[in-house]
Each structure stands twice: as structure tokens, then as C-alpha cells.
Amino acid sequence: MGAPLSPATTWLAGRGWTPFDFQRAVWDAIAGGQSGLLHATTGAGKTYAVWLGMLDALLRAHPPGREAQPLRVVWLTPMRALASDTAKALAEPLRDLAPMWTLGLRTGDTASAERTRQDRRFPTVLVTTPESLTLMLTREKASEELATVAHVVVDEWHELIGSKRGVQVQLALARLRRLQPGLVTWGLSATLGNLEQAAQVLCGPQAGAPAALVRGRVDKTLVIDTLVPPDPGKYSWAGHLGARMQLPVVQEIEKSGTTLVFTNVRSQAEIWYQLLLQARPDWAGEVALHHGSMDKAAREWVEEGLKAGRLRAVVATSSLDLGVDFLPVERVLQIGSAKGVARMMQRAGRSGHAPGRVSRITLVPTHTLELVEAAAARRAAQEGRIESRESPRKPLDVLVQHIVTVALGGGFRDEALFEEVRTAWAFRDLTREEFDWALAFCERGGQSLNAYPDYHRIARDEAGVWRVPDRGIAKRHRLGIGTIVSDASMQVKYLSGGSIGTIEEGFIARLRKGDCFFFAGRLLEFVRVQDMAAYVKKAAGKKGTVPTWQGSKMALSTELGDAVLEMMQAAARGEFEGPELQAARPMLEMQARLSRLPTPATLLVESLRSREGQHLYVHPFAGRHVHLGLASLLAWRLARERPGTFSLSVNDYGFELVSAEPFDLEPVTSRAVFATGDLLHDVLASLNSSELAQRRFREIARIAGLVFSGYPGQPKSMKQLQASSGLFFEVFRKYDRGNLLLTQAETEVLSQELEISRLAATLERVRGRTLEFVELRHPSPMSLPLMVERFREKLTTEQLSTRLDRILRDAERAGG
Template identity: 35%
Template sequence: MRHVSVSTGLSDTDLLPPRFGDWFAARGWRPRPHQLRLLALSRARENALLIAPTGGGKTLAGFLPSLVDLAERPKQGLHTLYISPLKALTYDIQRNLEMPVNEMGLGLTLETRTGDTPQSKRARQRRNPPNLLLTTPEQLALMLASRETLEIFRHLRAVIVDELHAFADSKRGDLLALGLARLAALAPDHRRVGLSATIADPDRLARFIGLEGAEATVVRGPPGPKPDVGILRAEGRIPWAGHSARHAIPDIYRAIQAARTVLIFVNTRSQAELVFQELWRANEAALPIALHHGSLDVERRRKVETAMARGQLRAVVCTSTLDLGIDWGDVDLVIQIGAPKGAARTLQRIGRANHRLDDPSRALFAPANRFEEMECLAALEALASGEVDGPDGREGGLDVLAQHVLGVACGAPFHPDELYAEVIRTEPYASLDRATFDRVVDFVATGGYALKRYERYNRLRETGDGRLRVAHPRIAQQYRLNVGTIVEAPMLKVRLRGGRQLGEIEEYFIEQLAQGDTFIFAGEVLRFEAVRETTAIVTRAPGAEASVPSYMGGKFPLSTFLAEKVRRILADPGAHPGLSDQTLQWLRIQNWRSVLPRPDELLVEIFPRADKFYLVAYPFEGRLAHQTLGMLLTRRMERMRLRPMGFVASDYALAVWSLRPVKDVDALFDRDMLGDDLESWLNESVLLKRTFRNVATIAGLIERRFPGKEKSGRQMTVSSDLIYDVLREHEPDHVLLRATWADAATGLLDIRRLGDMLVRVAGHIRVKRLERISPLAVPVMLEIGKEPVYGEAMEDLVREAADDLMAEASLLI
């Protein structure tokens, strides 16, 4: 791996044409060394990965070689393709690029192409592409599936991938890597540039962005000043549980009043709606505060983004829709409500404030409960020491590969030998064996052994020369309607009666509502009136009490990196001066009543309460792993005749309650639960079917959309369940079932992380048998009742009331 410093050894005039040098000088700027280094690498036709902090001029560094090349040698057609993870980012980059293009009179065409681009404009871009096109991985896949693919990309000279770290360990990254490999076959002379924030493993990204299996040269920009980050000290009592941060709203509002513009990040869309409502209640000065998340109508989101760019807003409550790359110089404060879940994500969000290289970013954490305060402190300490977490790495998804194979066939017939050689040059699929690849191609062509008798799954035909093509034009049409790897819960449009569309909300949430029920959405209290086809009709209900919509997606897992740091804080809270007096007192009493576990220990507390016995464990491995652990523990306890009644899990802890106490804790947590126990549970569980539905949708086995209509969530579930049962019975080693297990291991069930935890704590389980609830157990006990277990004692289950638990807990603290 070749890493280079930012020093080029060349003067500006050696690299920059006079027109560009004059432009920099007119603005009072000097090109930064890393910008010149990328220009030098481009002249040598070398691929590059630029790692630089937010505000370091990464975007201009990426585009500068293309602008210089087009100025020196004007070309027709698509010269540079820019790919970003967010639609909002493409519009922002377009705004920023138009300035140098217009001021230097370069005469270039510059356009965006996203899911919001009208079909007529997309068709025109295929026939007459601009010089620079800004797009997303999904739109790249659509262009590659076009019959005009060769014509579109025949002049391509550069590909720029922004925020590359956001792609590397996701299925969108798999789709992007496969798309880049196709571009390499279509336009072998183009070069690539990856732009990334600070990451833990730059070599892996260099392999990702490299061409023909060769790694890109890593260029590091200057680190910039350390961010100014603190934890908001709210005047109110810090809750033991919950995620609303209502106690901190007055303090957050005062911080907004003291700043120019504030980005307020939350981790879920429902939390965004709630925080926005709470801030408006506190907004006595009528400050312009807006809301931004992925379910809002696109026009509404664009208005917010435009107002931010113009400096017309004082604050925006937002989710991850705005945590990448947007260049808003007036943002001088970022507030993260709730725990950040990862150090790299924290750094990314903090970088949205003071989007300039020489100014430190300012940020505040607003923890919603006491465990989150420890997590916020862990992130703070990681930032202070310059540590960054990163994902563990993953192999490319077979479902994404199936989608890509079909997309390639939609563009032109392909030969499996040539496509396999192309696929294994990508970083995610470098270790893919030929037998698995052939099975994926066979699935795309016929559906596989169990499904090939059904005509609808026969999607490819041989051409006679060993190549494969799509069997019918409608298959290509269906592919284009269903491309992409983001499978959200089925959505319904939300429209005011007689008025405009407000956005989309999950179908299952609307199904729970009766006519007249109210809910919060798009920053308003709405009354549900009816569902008409795929639209929920609502009316405004200002002042009414409302429930808060819940979304299936958007919950970040607690990173392994931060989890380990939280365990260290818990083991020795006195060594971490950033903890509040309330949290320190809570932990001191925990140490007196029970124990504070060492970082390498798993604390398990067992105590009686209300004629039941409770087992509370503190693995700190994230909600997904804990939920899987809870289901496996209750199955094992059922066999032990302990009569388990239920469990509840948080990011930090797991509580299980039963009618008889656990005697042998080590046997209960033995790693062999990931064998037969796991398999038998999954055979009975709907969770694996839910995972299969997502995999089958991405692979194109189940279409979300048909020409002129869209499937309901219930229709998709019935279809996927039927196919799942057929494959389980007749082809249990089907590639989609393999893909489902792989997703379950790292996604919905987090089996891999659970297995690592069981190995880590083997021989290090510390059991404390107590007379009553411990202070550390209070937060997870407040959530009891959310995960019932249908065992022999189900009829004895009595839901615990939160007020009783709080009354009991108040005697302790």
C-alpha cells in the first residue's frame, strides 16, 4: 500500500493552468497541498484515495483534475461521474461546483441524476449526457442496465466516489463496487478518486476504489484542529431509561439561542418528530426551526436544505439524512441527542459544524439517560485521543450479486466467464468462488432447482454463443422499477385531505390506527381519517394529544469499539471526570449494593421480585445481539423447567424473568446455544422469514413494484413466506437461504457478535445473587413487557407497571 504525504515538491504554476491559478488568487485562496497532489496523480493516471477531515477541501480536490482536464481538452459527452451516498449531497455539490465553473467560464455542463430526477430528464441524459454527472449507486445501476450503456460511458475519464467510508460495509457498497467493475470493463481508461473522512482501515478503502484489483494511492490531508466537544449538563434529573431527552430540551433551546445555526442530530425518525415537537413547545422566541428526515416529502426536504444554505434557519432537527458532507458554513454548533453509537459516526456529524479546515467544530452531546451518558463520555474520550472505530469487514451479499447479474443482462448479453473475472476484481467479492457465482447466475436465469418449473422465474436465455440475455423486455422493466438495496418497511403516502402530500409513513403503523386517532408527522399533529389505495388521508389536529410514529429502520447498533470503552468506564467511574454527579452516585450505590464488573467480565444479577425471579446481564453488545441472546436463554430456561415468562433487551443490558431461579449460570450462557438451540429457534421464528423477505427483494425474486402499481406489505410478506417454505423444503442450500443466514449473522440477529461475546466471557461470568433489584438493573427493568415469550407460564405473566418500579427504585437512590 502506497501512502503519500501532501507535499508535492512542485509549485502551483507547475500543476495549475493560469486560469485556475488566477481564480484561486482572486478569491484570496491558495490551493492546498492535497488538492495539488491529487492533480499530480491524475496527470499520471493513477487512482487515489484522499483522507481528510470535514472542511479540508476534499470535494474541490476530487473535481479539480477533471475541471483542469476539461479546460485544457474540451470533450463531448460524460467525462466525470460523481457518486455520493445521499441525494441531498449531490444537490449541494452541484451548487458548490457551479461557482468555479461559472467564474472561470469553463463552459461545462453539470447535472444531477437521483431518484427525484424526472424520467424525461433521465432519458435525455442517456442520449446526451452532461460533462459532469452527479448521482447515486442506484442510479449508476440503472444506467448500466440501459441499452445505451456503451454510448453513455464511452468518453468516461474519471469516477469520484464521495464519503467512501459510508459505502464500504453495506449492501449499497456491494452494489457500488459491482457497478464500478462494470464501468472498468466499459471504459478501461478512466481513473478513480475516493474521498473519505478519517477511518480506521484506509488500506481496505484503497482496495475498494482501486482499478483492476490494484490499490489506490492513499493521500492524507492535514488533520485540522481537534473538535470542541462537550456533554450538555441539563438542569433536570437525568432519566434512567428512555430516548426522548425531554429533560434537556430547555438547555438545548438555550444553546440554539446562543448560536447562529444548529444541526440537532437524533438516531431515529420517530425521535426526530418528538424532539421537533418539544422544541416548538419551548420556542417562545419563534425561532425558525425545521425538521428533516427521509420519510418527509422530497419537496419539503429540498426547502429545508435551501433555507439552510441561505442561512435562514436557526436549527434543523435531522437524522442521518444530513450527516454527510453538506457544506453549510453558517452551522456553528452540532447537538447529538442520545448516544452516538459509534466514534466514526460521531466525528462525521461533528464535522458538520464550522465546515472550514482551520476552525474547530463545536458540538454537544445530550444523553437521554444515564447509560447513554457513559456512552457519550466514551465517544468523547475516543475523540480526544484520536481513536476511530470501524466495521469488522464483510463479504459481498449474494442477493446484491444476483441483482447485478440481472442488471448486466438488461444492458447487453454477457458471458459468465467474463462477468466472473470482472466481479472478483472488486473488494467485496474478491474471495467469491466460481461454484457460488455459477449458482447465483443459475438462480437469476431459472430461479434455481426448486423454482425453475415456474415460468415467471425463468429470466435469462442463452444466445447460442455461451452468453445470456434477458428473456423478455418486461423483465428489464421490472428490474428498473425495483433496483437498489435499501429495503424499508412498506410505506404509505401521507396526504392532507384535499391538500398536499406530506411524506411517507410505515404501513404497519397506519394499520394500528382507528379513524380519529392522532399521530405526529412532518412536525404536525395529524388525525387519521382513512386509507385510500396506497395513501393515508389525514387532517390537521393542532393541540391534540398524539402518539409518535415508530419506524422499523434507522436504529444504529452500538459499535464494538464504544461498547468496550463503556465497560471500562463502568469498571472504574471515578477515573472518568466527565461523568455527572447523578450518574456517579448511581454507580457508587450499585457498587455498594452489588458490584461494578471489570471490563473482561459479564455481570449477571439474580434477584426475586413480585413472585418472580429476575436475571439481568450486562453484555454491552447492542440491542440486536441482546434480543437474540434473550430468545436463546428463554428457550434453554424452558428446557430447564425454570418457566421463563419474558425478556427485554437494551443496547447495554438484558433482563429475563421466570417463576424459578437460575442455579447454573455458566451452563445457561454456554456457547453451544448457538448450535441446535439457535437453529431450532430460527425454524420457529418469523425473524428469519423477515430477513429472507429483504434478501429475496434485493435479489429480484420478489418485486416491490410493478408497472403502474406497488405491492402492499402484506402481499410481499405472503409471497416471500410461501417461497421461503418451498426453498426450505426442497432446496435448503439455495443461494438466497445462504444469503439470509449471512445477513442474520451480522444484521437482524447479530449472531457473529453474540458468538464473540460468549467466547470473551467464558470463565469470566460474575454472578451476584441479590435480595432485590440493583440500581444498574433499573433502566432495563423499566422496559419490561415488550418481548413476551410463549412458554408454559405465559398465563401467569403480569405486566409490571412503570410507576411501581420507579417507586421501588426511589428507595434505593
């Protein structure tokens, strides 16, 4: 007789399923007490791979006929909607294999009665979010309550690792490992390049064997194609194909099953929802909109409609990117470029979300260069060139928040907490001096806040244990836990009652009574602002603006930028393989006639003289964040040689410098302006670094607990929050220059807003390429989009259209 089947294998067999090899590998690792990372395509069976392995381990330790100890498993998800979906998936095998064990959900949406019930006795398995887990660490008996946790799962680890939320998870896991040294931790990931490092970041220092890395190889077909416009033209600028793709998109939805239409920003989602209904008014009720600013009830209605197959199409942003299981979805359309290979594959996985089913994503270009980007993205995905994601390094605002959290959760001794924090990857090289500074900042608010009791958040008792002595401070800290910081937003409410969602305060501030705008798929008329809420009524007209959100535009990834240059190189050789390059051929050939095509081995630099002055165009294909830093750097270095004023314009492919007066191009053609020496000094000097740092400090101040966003129902306005954080910034600069939160603000500006390491790498690559300098007589297809970016800021739509018509006529004549 062979060995008896495990409960997990028996449960799967009862459903006619056979476990995949990667699922068995995960079960074996968990049985051996090993932590690790499971990387597999979306819909391949990752959840059951980890969950059934943990159930097997728990069943060996606890007889299933009686209730296990409370809180044996914590399952972390980055989104509330995903938490609810995950709980349903975990419940089914739990009911069959251990009916006496309990499962609970604890997020910001959990009802107070359910929270109270959990507070009396936690369930065996708890599905929760990073913020809710951190809140649990603030409970007075947290050390006793959480010491029973034997297993932690972090879902969608690729989504968390590169953010401060990921650091928050690292610190919480470090705490749980101190309470339970044998803790088994597993992460689930679908799209990630640096897998070994990601596993190390998640699992922390392992006693014995290193973290396991299991790659789930399941035969799953991924189809990536492009909706090619009939006449993309010889010139391209952002959005010029947008509305022209309306009918092709409608036709694709007509012949498909349930379809997800992804956009990159919320304003674009609002526009496309209206475009679909304009083309097909009869689809009202079958087409829906989903983004993070909409009311929770509306979002849940859409999610349920997707699961039930009632909806023909849903226009969504990243709010539906993650692993919620929508089985009826057959097709994904991506409006515009996804800007990264990982994001494109993540969105593709929303369709055919089950083993054996085909996942299909169709890319819908909004300008002609995105045709080239689409072909490049498909090749990069086929070759497995997926972006890496790095953990932030030593974010002291998150550490300050964590110190107060642990002080609330039963207290700590400083030496023990220092050693514990250093086991988190982000703080592995934290010095004792830095830790002591953070400790003193929590105790007294640093040198400049010593006189204010509100910033005396922790104190050491007679036994040498640090605690939070003030109940008011404790309450404010619990309300402010988390690292998600967005601009202050206002509730949007009907005069007649009922909430529609939230809009950033800055957009509402620009409206006057009677102005109309589209939001949550409805045309609304603005009436008034009262008690931090914008009151509206349904508008009868047909026209309205679309709200803009201040979320930064996604930047082209290095991997995708390199792939696009490879496509350009093929075109330069006269190779136009595939429908995308064939469609883009007129534009690429026009670029070759008027200028050159950039390649991986060359840097294309173009110069043009016009009535505006002298234009310089540089095309590194490094993404808009890097190009902003590069444009500012070059402008500053050129003006240092001879004083002058430059206007800047950037996109994902390159940047433009314009000066009313002629300037010397020799430092550019000799590549002297691309020198990497004194880079940090020159970048800081070229920008209003103080203003950038102050803006970044607003986020740091809120995470570190310096600025309180208000009590429930009494939020502070954006103006109040900005004034408060700005005041702290100035006080620290004048009276506390050694404040490490100021240093952090400057570091984050460089690393996140300007991607300084990528900027330095781009300069190195530029210096290794052959510089191809072209003097233009007319704007080329690659320089025109940068002109348009700049024109948009100062011209009306009509003026821009007239100017473009003239430029295109002249260029067409010049290009034959």
C-alpha cells in the same frame, strides 16, 4: 523559471487560497493515473482535492476550448440532496477552467426532459447516485456510452462500504473497469477506522502500484461537550431525562447561531420538534423538522432555509448526516447517545463546515448512563478510536440483480462476466458453482420456478451472449433496481389535496377514523385509506400519538462500549474527572453500594428474587444486537439443563433473564453457559431462526427481483409483498433446498441481526474476564433499566410510573 502552475493551483490562487499538502498529494496521485482513498475531516476541502486533480488531468488530455468527449467523470453520492449540493460545488471551477464542458445531475428527482437531453448526449461530468448509475448500465448501448468514463469519485464511502449499496457500487465499478481498463477511482471519507481495507475494497485490483491512501491533516478544532442535567438522579432508564432536558436545550439554542438538533430515530425527531415549539411558540417558522419520510418539497424548503441562515434550529435524523454544506450552522446538539464514535464525529462536522472553523457537538443525555457514554465518546474521539466498516460478503441477491442488469446493457458472455464479478471485493472468493447457480436462477428461476415464464429473465442467443428477451421483464427490472428495501409505506395526503410524506403501512393499519397523530411537525386527524394513501385533515386538538418506524435501533459499537467500561473502571477507583462523571457520581456510587461497577477486566452478573420470580442480569456492554443473541443463547442452554420458560429484556449495556421458577445458577457462575463450542448450532436452536430468516428473505426476494413492488402510482401493499415473499420462502424450503438465497437469508440473520462474529468475540472476552457475581436485595441502577424495558411491553404509562415509584423508594432506603 519554475514549472508553470497547474490550472487547479492557478484557480485556487485567484481566490486567495493556498492548497493544503494533502490536496497536492491527491493531485500528484491522480496525475500519475493512481486510484485511492482520501480521508479527511468534514469541511477540510476533500471535494476540491479530488475534483481539481481530475480537472487538471482532463485538461491535459482535452483542450478546454472545445467540448470534451461526453461522460468523462462520474461522481457518485449516496443521497439525492447531496448530489444537488455537489453539482453546485463542481460547477464553479468547471465554468472558469473549461467553460465549454458540461455538468449534469441524474438522480430519481431529475426531470424527464433533462433525462431525455442527457440520453441524446451525456454531459462531460455527471453527478449521480448508485441506483441511477446501475440504471445506466441497463441501456442497450451501455458498453459504448460508458467506455469514455476516465474518472469515478465515490463520495461518503464510509456510508456505503458496509451495505449492499456499497456492493452495488463495487459491481458497477468492476463493469466500468472492464470497459475502461485505465479508470481512475477515488473515494472520499471522513470517519472510518479500517482505511487500508476500505481503499482496497473501493479501488479493486490495481495494475502496478496499490491504491493510494491520503490522510488530510488540517488543523480543525472539534469541541465535544455535554449538556449536564441539574439532577440526573441515582437511577436511570431509557428516556427518563428526555423531556426534562427540554428547557436546557431551548436555552442552548437561544444563545447559539443556527443549530442542528440530531435524534437517532424519526419518532424522536417528531417529539423534539413539538417540545421546542411548546416551550417557544414564537419560534414557529424559525424551527423546522427534517427526516426521510417527509415530502421532498418540505425537505428542500428546510435545506434551503439552512443554507440561507433563515432557520434558528432544525430537528433532524440521519437524513442530514452527510456532507451537504450548511455554512450557517454553528452548533450541533445530539439528543441521546450517537451509539458510535464515527457517527458522532460525522454529525459534529455539520457545524463549522469549512477549513479553520470550529466544529462543536453537544451531547444531550436522555438517561443518566448516557452521561458516562458521553464522556467515553469524547475520549474515544480524541484518541482516534473510530469504528471499522466491513463490506458484505457474497450477497447473491445483489449478484442476481447485476446479472440481469448487464444482460439488459448489451449482454454478456458467462466466462467474461464471472471473471469481472470476481474483481469486486465482495465477490473475490465467489466460486464458479455459485456463479453458475445465480446464472441458472436468472435463466429459469431455479428448480421450483421453471414452469413460470416471468422468472425466465435471461436467455442465451445463438452467438452465446446472454440477454433479456422480454420487454415486460426488462421494464420490471429497471423499476426494481436498487438495494434499499424499506417496509411498504403509504402516502399521507390531505383530503383537500397535497402530499405531506410517507408513513409505514403498519402504523396506519393500527389507526381508527378520528385518531390523531403528529407527523411532519403537524397534528393530523386520520380519515380513511384509499388507493394505498392515508387521507387526513388538520386536527384541532392538542393530543396525538407519534408514528413509529420499524428501522432497527442503533446498537452501541464495540469501541464505544469499551470506552464506557474504562470510565466505569475509573469511577470504581474513585476517579470522577469531568462534568459528566461528576453528574453521574450519585448513580455510580449507588451501583457500587448495592452491587459492583463493571470494568474492562470483569463481567458483572447480578441475581435478584422478586414476586415475578428469579432474575439474572448480565452486563457485557456489547450492544443490543449481540445481547439479544446472548440472552436467547443463555436461556436455551439453561433450559436444556432443566426445562423452564424465560422472559428476555435487552439494552446496549446488558440483558435480563426472568423465570417464574428458580433455576440453577451454577452454569452461569462457572461460566459453562458462555462456552463457544457449538455456538452456531446453539444460537440457531435458541431462536425462531426460521421466522427470522423468512423476515430477512423479504428483503432478499425484492433485491433479487422475485417480488415486484408495483408500477409507479400502483404500489403493492405490504400484505401483498409479505405474502409473495413468504410464498417463495416456503416453496424454496420444500422444493428447492439447495436454493442459495435461502442460505443467504440464514447467513444474514446471523451476521447482521445477531452480529454472530461479534457475539463469538464477546463470549471469548467474557471467558477471559473475572466474573463478579452479586446477589441483589433490590434492583441496582444497572439492572432497573432492563426491568423497565420489559415492563413497557405489558404496563400502561400510569402503571409503570406507580411500579417505578415503589421500586425507587425501596432502593433509596436500601442504599442509604
